[in-house]
């Protein structure tokens with residue numbers, strides 16, 4: 001019996017399997033460290049034409065009450081400007097604060113927590129004293145992978161949408177951090193021991209006030225506030241379980 005066709009068939013099968021395995025490996029490794037951003041649950045906001053610099057402004061002042069012990073963790077109070085039908089509207093044109101520099105020395109993100117504003121950039125510096133490579137990727141409302149970079153190099157990312165992200169390194173599992181990106185500059189960060197805030201220089205208009213907690217122990221609170229020219233709007237923020 002001639003076994004040549006069988007041998008050819010087995011050879012073809014082997015080559016086919018090798019090609020499939022190679023394609024799978026390439027798919028796994030290939031795009032893994034290419035910078036890309038997928039905005040998942042993040043909220044997209046329109047800027048519109050109006051400018052913060054030209055607007056008449058007022059303040060929003062408030063106190064937080066807690067139905068149980070407040071965690072010793074930061075809480076952010078932020079405003080979303082409302083448009084037609086009380087839906088999030090045009091947030092206006094504002095200049096983003098300076099780039100937040102994050103060190104990676106000793107295999108730690110420093111700072112490991114930050115509150116940023118849409119359009120603000122974050123720059124990760126590989127400032128290790130030894131030849132150690134790091135990676136940065138975000139998970140959460142905004143997902144992105146900034147790739148692997150060597151000692152002395154850095155990577156930048158501009159947040160174009162608002163939301164919450166956790167920050168990781170694919171090489172060092174213990175490296176982690178967290179950012180909250182506010183939709184516009186009208187926000188206050190309450191440190192662990194604070195229960196009052198004042199947001200100044202807010203353009204006149206109607207806003208939805210929200211809370212964001214680094215450690216989510218309470219239901220997030222929201223209410224509508226009206227900012228008037230030269231006025232101060234007072235709010236009681238009730239944090240309940």
Ligand SMILES: [Cu+2]
Pocket residue numbers: 107133134135169170171172175
């Ligand atoms: Cu690392």
